């Protein structure tokens with residue numbers, strides 16, 4: 033942890049966005065994570081994405097559970113809303129917040145321990161509700177904060193710094209999310225912002241649950257030889273399927289679609305994802321095929337990245353529930369709470 | 384560094400020039416004064432050490448802390464960061480003003496001389512530097528000066544309200560007191576005669592003593608048209624103590640600034656500086672213009688002198704052509720005269736430049752002069768075409784400034800030593816460098832890496848209603864303790880270098896993400912022009928280098944650092960998990976003549 037604040041000096045050539053903010057205006061406090069932690073890179077990618085999307089920081093809520101990863105919302109968008117919940121319980125807090133105020137951008141930041149060990153039940157239900165949020169798992173295969181015990185995402189045979197290799201099967205959040213009906217599922221790597229930033233932008237703009245599982249090496253407890261979540265291992269075994277570029281609404285799309293390798297997908301707000309097939313055999317709109325492809329590669333120790341599954345038509349939580357547009361706080365009290373007579377009448381209808 | 388289309392070569396940081404250039408101020412200083420180090424010494428209250436460190440390079444810290452042309456300040460990185468350079472020059476004055484008695488740390492001449500006698504012509508800063516460097520080695524130095532006092536233009540032309548006489552005297556004495564044979568009131572009128580006296584070498588430090596003339600109609604009438612440098616000299620020697628009420632100064636260089644402000648102190652109340660061209664084309668430094676305008680001097684642009692106007696033999700005014708210019712990209716492309724005006728005045732002072740003049744050097748001595756009648760002088764050795772005769776200061780290549788004259792003096796001293804020891808003059812010792820880590824703990828450094836947002840401290844001046852009472856009242860009051868305590872923190876410690884160890888980098892991006900000024904990028908290598916556009920922020924500041932690493936171990940990409948805006952905060956090194964970045968203090972050792980002598984002693 034640095035003792036000094038990040039200098040206020042800026043590069044005069046730094047661009048500003050439509051709101052007149054520079055990227056620096058989307059930063060948060062100084063990180064207290066270990067130097068070189070992958071999580072800090074993901075923080076930087078989030079800063080870049082929100083800056084490039086011209087989002088007003090106060091229109092964002094960032095939520096997390098417990099863990100090094102879950103500390104990171106303190107390090108970006110200091111002018112936004114935040115909630116640091118109990119370990120593994122971030123999804124239910126987002127569910128509540130989102131139910132009450134659906135117009136904000138929700139970003140949940142969690143860890144592999146937070147989401148796949150203690151919080152797997154909550155995670156699974158947020159997926160199947162297609163809650164409108166960006167859900168980032170900063171996946172390092174260990175409980176970083178509690179000094180590096182294997183988490184539920186640790187691969188079979190992965191070696192710890194000290195002690196015996198992992199003997200339990202890993203839970204793959206990507207496979208799990210695709211099989212449970214998620215509408216936007218991606219995997220990326222903290223060391224590849226070219227891939228990660230557009231995915232984050234698309235995930236924020238996607239209407240529904242967007243999961244990005246980001247391999248994020250723990251430099252202190254899981255970056256050694258024999259680890260399957262290290263910088264070196266990830267770089268050696270990465271297989272990119274579909275590279276996504278994000279094009280904001282009303283910006284001209286200048287791509288040659290002739291080759292058939294690039295397709296354009298319109299998102300709800302008029303922005304587009306340009307999907308470029310890196311592996312021509314991959315289809316991001318076929319759940320079964322995607323799962324089989326990912327599992328197949330996983331068996332060979334490969335890390336499949338890119339936009340792995342997408343379904344823009346799936347209704348999100350509010351659409352399914354038929355809830356009102358207005359944030360609940362804006363409803364007049366008599367509509368929000370029509371009184372015991374109205375309740376009695378409603379109950380009568382169920383008899 | 385690289386040609387147009389091939390990828391950049393990895394930067395060779397073993398060449399001392401690379402890191403030296405990063406220390407913008409030191410690189411820009413003709414004498415390469417170690418600015419960041421003396422600023423840190425001031426911050427620690429070590430004024431004597433700060434003074435002595437300055438003296439090593441620039442010989443006259445008290446003088447230069449007031450009147451240096453300060454090429455370091457426009458170069459200062461802080462200018463690019465928040466628009467205003469660190470007050471490098473005025474901090475030098477802080478070191479001089481706050482030092483205690485340093486006499487026992489000043490160089491001394493040995494009792495036993497080395498048998499070599501050197502003649503220096505002129506007791507200006509160039510000759511004095513030669514004496515300063517050679518006396519401690521046992522040379523016997525004789526300085527011939529036509530005036531009754533030493534100091535050259537520093538005494539005769541730089542007014543006392545900018546440079547107090549005691550400050551000048553003290554720093555000259557430090558040199559002369561080593562035992563220099565100073566012959567005052569001794570003008571050299573024949574080089575031939577001097578050469579016949581059998582000195583082992585001769586150094587010409589006679590300056591550029593002739594003010595340029597303006598031959599226009601009416602120039603030959605009356606006594607109220609003065610040559611600026613001669614007039615200032617007469618004022619300095621108290622031969623002139625008054626001037627008319629209305630004064631026109633012709634020219635807008637630094638001499639003009641001293642003339643106009645001096646005129647105000649001798650009784651003028653309406654002083655106009657007449658410039659032929661618009662602002663932006665003036666020779667005077669911005670700060671000299673500011674100081675003159677603060678004293679209500681009017682600067683009149685686009686007026687080209689046409690004639691001196693007299694009435695019955697008395698100067699009554701001057702005629703000017705009013706000019707109009709077309710300017711494209713900072714260059715004048717078209718010039719037009721659009722009007723003529725007459726301005727009344729009592730005196731005119733011509734301040735349009737100086738020339739070298741060597742009427743006392745016979746032209747049959749194998750000292751070659753070029754087509755402009757200036758001596759042919761080697762830019763490295765400062766030797767003329769006659770072996771053993773050296774030139775330096777304004778006498779060498781025309782008017783410059785004190786700090787250049789000092790550097791010429793250092794270089795000429797080396798040449799004189801080599802010449803007297805029968806060594807090749809071109810055999811110069813290359814600079815060496817030293818890098819040492821400043822790491823003290825996990826996130827602790829031996830320098831103050833925290834960034835100060837303070838703005839440049841304003842120099843306080845004597846009140847306008849008091850400062851004209853006497854010519855000698857020094858206008859600048861110097862920095863108060865509060866002022867300089869804030870100012871020293873503005874220095875970005877550019878000598879604490881970011882040193883990169885390629886093989887340690889795991890490409891985690893931490894350094895890139897933390898850097899406040901977007902200096903760092905990991906990317907595919909490419910040609911420089913292409914690379915400069917692909918960085919975290921575009922890198923287009925001329926003269927600011929890119930550092931390019933070897934291929935990185937994991938991906939073969941390269942680490943690129945744009946040196947331009949690095950604030951040396953050390954955060955890249957603090958966030959690096961593998962210490963691939965380290966903050967290392969860089970010291971360059973540029974060899975003065977004492978090291979030539981020491982090397983010789985060691986190898987003998």
Ligand SMILES: Cc1cc2nc3c(=O)[nH]c(=O)nc-3n(C[C@H](O)[C@H](O)[C@H](O)COP(=O)(O)OP(=O)(O)OC[C@H]3O[C@@H](n4cnc5c(N)ncnc54)[C@H](O)[C@@H]3O)c2cc1C
Nearest residue numbers: 505507508509529535536570571589590776777783784785
């Ligand atoms: C008005 C004015 C203001 C200036 N202000 C600044 C400033 O603020 N900062 C700055 O850095 N520079 C300034 N300069 C420039 C600076 O003064 C000179 O560049 C510097 O003094 C040159 O030093 P020098 O040793 O080469 O020569 P000089 O200082 O000119 O010294 C030469 C000496 O040689 C003597 N001499 C000449 N011929 C003979 C001879 N034949 N025999 C014996 N003696 C002889 C002269 O009398 C003189 O004393 C200014 C110049 C002028 C004219």
Ligand SMILES: Cc1ncc(C[n+]2csc(CCOP(=O)(O)OP(=O)(O)O)c2C)c(N)n1
Nearest residue numbers: 099100101119143144145146174175176177
């Ligand atoms: C209810 C509860 N159980 C256990 C803990 C202890 N604990 C803190 S962080 C953590 C694991 C975090 O792992 P992960 O989510 O992967 O985050 P990382 O630190 O690796 O980024 C655990 C088990 C806790 N804080 N609360």
Ligand code: SF4
Nearest residue numbers: 066069100176250251
């Ligand atoms: S312990 Fe691991 S996960 Fe936690 S901050 Fe350090 S490197 Fe990151």
Ligand code: SF4
Nearest residue numbers: 898949950952953955
């Ligand atoms: S020291 Fe490092 S982090 Fe700080 S400005 Fe320079 S390159 Fe950037």
Ligand code: SF4
Nearest residue numbers: 888889891892894959
């Ligand atoms: S922080 Fe260190 S290891 Fe990480 S990219 Fe920078 S230099 Fe490389």
Ligand SMILES: [Mg+2]
Nearest residue numbers: 143144172174
């Ligand atoms: Mg973890």
